Amino acid sequence: xxxxxxxxxxTLLTSDGPKETETTLQDAKVVGLYFSAHFxxxxxxxxxxxxxxxxxxxxxxxxxxxxxxxxxxxxxFEQYFAEMPWLAVxxxxxxxxxxxxKRYSVGxxxxxxxxxxxxxxxxxxxxxxxxxxxxxxxGDQLGVFxxxxxxxxxxxxxxxxxxxxxxxKDKDGFLSFEELTTLxxxxxAESLPKDLFENMCEExxxxxxxxxxxxxxxxxYSDPDYQAGDxxxxxxxxxxxVAA
Numbered sequence: 339x340x341x342x343x344x345x346x347x348x349t350l351l352t353s354d355g356p357k358e359t360e361t362t363l364q365d366a367k368v369v370g371l372y373f374s375a376h377f378x379x380x381x382x383x384x385x386x387x388x389x390x391x392x393x394x395x396x397x398x399x400x401x402x403x404x405x406x407x408x409x410x411x412x413x414x415f416e417q418y419f420a421e422m423p424w425l426a427v428x429x430x431x432x433x434x435x436x437x438x439x440k441r442y443s444v445g446x447x448x449x450x451x452x453x454x455x456x457x458x459x460x461x462x463x464x465x466x467x468x469x470x471x472x473x474x475x476x477g478d479q480l481g482v483f484x485x486x487x488x489x490x491x492x493x494x495x496x497x498x499x500x501x502x503x504x505x506x507k508d509k510d511g512f513l514s515f516e517e518l519t520t521l522x523x524x525x526x527a528e529s530l531p532k533d534l535f536e537n538m539c540e541e542x543x544x545x546x547x548x549x550x551x552x553x554x555x556x557x558x559y560s561d562p563d564y565q566a567g568d569x570x571x572x573x574x575x576x577x578x579x580v581a582a
Contacts, residue, residue, distance in 0.1 A: 341460045342369065347434050350404060351419070351426040362425060366454075367400030367485045368465055370475070371438060373449040375408040376418035381448045384472070385421065388450075391479040393423050399481045406438050408447060444468045450475060452486065473562040482570030482580055497580050498556045498569045504576060512549035525575040527567055538564070 342363050349356040350363075363369055372388070374381040392403055403424035409415040415429040427435055438444075442451045450471035456463045465486050466474045474486055483494040505513055505521050513521075515535050522529045530538070536546040542554040550558070558564040570580050 340462060342455075342462060345438070345462060346404060346427055347431050349428065351428055356428070363402055365400065366402040368402070369453045370401060370403045370471065371406050371442065371451040371453065372403055372424075373406045373408060373439065373442075373444045373447050373451070373468070374418075375410075375447060376414045377410065378408075378447050384448045385418075388448075388475065389421070389423050391475065391481075395479065395481045396475070396484065397423075399484045401481070401484065406435055408435075408439070442468045448472060454485065470560075473560050476562055477559045477568060478570060479568040480571050480574075482568075493581065494569060495556060497573055498559055499552060500578065500581070501569055501573055501576075502552050502555050504578060510548070512544070512551055513555060514549040515546075517549065521572070525567065525572045527572075 341360065343359045346359050348359055350359050352362070374385060376382065388403075392401065403422075405419060405422055405424060405426035407415045407418070407426065407429055409418060409429070412429050415426075419426050427438070429435075442449075444451075445468070449468040450466075451468050452465035452471045452474060453462050454465050455461065465471075478484065478486070478494065483490040483497075501521075502513065505517050507517060508514075515530075515532055518535065519529050521527075538558070539546040539550065539554070542550065542557055544550050544554050559567065559569045573580055
């Protein structure tokens with residue numbers, strides 16, 4: 339795969355104007371391509387959350403974000419980009435934006451593709467595809483498992499199992515509605531209404547009378563459609579440490 343300059347163009351837009359792509363991204367451990375548009379309600383809902391996680395945690399760990407606009411006009415792009423604390427592909431570079439959308443099979447927005455340089459090379463490799471990137475970040479808002487290499491994701495999954503074991507008070511292999519409610523209260527999250535809990539169980543092929551199994555709990559943290567929260571953050575709220 340090409341270099342970042344070959345992928346994104348020679349310059350990227352910053353709040354201070356265009357700057358050289360390779361210089362701007364030279365220290366990045368992970369680069370997120372954020373496909374979004376102002377006309378999209380889910381995008382407008384997700385962008386402030388992503389910006390908060392980025393500024394508070396992820397940027398300092400070595401992440402860079404690049405907005406790839408699907409806005410219909412330059413005016414919409416400028417208005418939307420003004421709300422973002424990161425970089426952007428030039429709106430005038432329509433061919434580049436369309437090629438990125440095609441290359442990474444962006445089917446719906448918001449979408450987040452995570453990239454990094456291959457070790458010892460300037461070539462680019464994928465960390466997470468468009469269908470996975472948003473869940474990767476929303477499930478690790480603190481960046482506890484950054485930069486999300488395979489060994490980091492193994493640790494994240496192990497942390498989810500650790501959380502499951504802690505919350506499964508009756509040790510029946512399921513998290514009941516009551517046990518999940520206790521988890522939400524302990525971590526300061528909003529409790530899930532029982533009817534939504536039952537719907538979620540059915541979607542994840544679990545019996546609502548029993549609750550969520552391990553795989554289903556992992557799905558709620560790793561799938562952006564559920565966005566249960568941040569497993570590392572929840573462990574910390576419970577006074578538990580994430581295993582190294």
